[in-house]
Amino acid sequence: MNALKKLNNKLIPYFNIQQVNDDYLICNDAWDEIRGLPTMFSLWFSFLMMIGLIILLIGFPGFLSESGFSLISLIGIIFLLGGIFSFFKIFNISFGRELFGYAHYPLIFNRKNQELHYFEPYQKKWISAPWSDYHFSININENHEYAVNASLIDQNEIIQQVVVFPFRFRSLSLVEGHWEFFRRYMAGEDLEKLKKNIHYYAPNVIDRKEIARETWFRLKLLRFSERDYLTDQVKLPSDFNLNLLIFGIPQFLIRRLCVRTSKTPQVPREWIN
Incomplete structure (x- = not known):
């Protein structure tokens, strides 16, 4: 995309902006709204996988003693190694980003110095470059969402x-507005x-962690509300309370665990002064 070409789309800043002034803008990363959800599913999947691995470990010696090294034994070894590999992949991808990671992964748009800074979640380091060095594009993911x-x-x-950027949606026009x-x-x-569009x-958490009240509000706004980006309206669906009870409370608890076990990224002062 051309960083100089002006579009007439409705402007969509989304709900991730922490601070904005004439010098810089700080916002959360694109995955902030599902924070805790990957860990919740990973914990459940890991629990089921651990049960399966225990069954394999208990039953595997029996397979060898009864029939020697057979096709069943080979399948058992493959499942055992595959389960161990999957467990470590889940740990590195989900747990490494959320549990014992960082409380948030901010993007900093510094228009005074014309730079874009981003804290990369897996390498645990800042990516920093002049705005003009970036190549901008709109891509579509496997869920048919543009970003x-x-x-x-x-x-x-x-x-x-x-x-x-911190907004994924199935409408190309809205993502262009973002x-x-x-x-x-x-x-x-x-x-x-x-x-006027914000x-x-x-939560302004550049130097701290979000508190429980902020976590709860974010979940209600981002996960369980209906949002009309063309009219800027946010409303609660008819099944709001049920969804909040079944899915909201578990995600809230896991997200709080993620925040509590994580560190706050240290932003270089020269970027926000």
């Missing part, structure tokens, strides 16, 4: 890093005009 990607490409045109909000901010458009802010 804005900012990529850093080396001299051989190989992608080295990808930063995903890109346009940040493009206009970095282009220096009047801040007061842009702020109806909900994320």
Whole structure:
């Protein structure tokens, strides 16, 4: 996408902006709204997998003693090794990002210095480059959701890093409006005009962790409410209380566990001063 071309789409800042002023904008990463959900499913899957592995470990010696090394034994070994491998992959992907990781993974748009900074969740390091060095595109994922990607490409045109903007949706027009909000901010458009499009802010947690009340509000807003981005309306569906009871409370508890076991990323002061 052209970082200079102006689009006429409705501006969609989304609900992840923590701070915004004339010098910089700080927002949460694209996966903040499902924080705790991957860990919740990973814990459940790991529990079932551990039961299966225990059954295999208990039954495996019996297979060998009764029939020697047979096809059943070979299948048992494959399942055993596959289960162990899957367990460690789940730990590295879900637990490594959420449990004992960082409390949030901020994006910092510094328009004073024309830079974009992002804390990468798996490498646990800051990605930082001039705004003009990024190549912007809108991609579609396996769930048919569009998202804005900012990529850093080396001299051989190989992608080295990808930063995903904090909004994924099945409407291309709305995602283009999301890109346009940040493009206009970095282009220096009047801040007061842009702020009129921001109806909900994320907790300002740049130097701290979100508290329980903030976690609960975020879940209600992002996971269990109906949002009309064209009219900027947020309403509660008819099954809101039931969904909140069955799915909301478990995710709330897991998300609190993730936050409590994680560290706060240290933002270099020169980026936000």
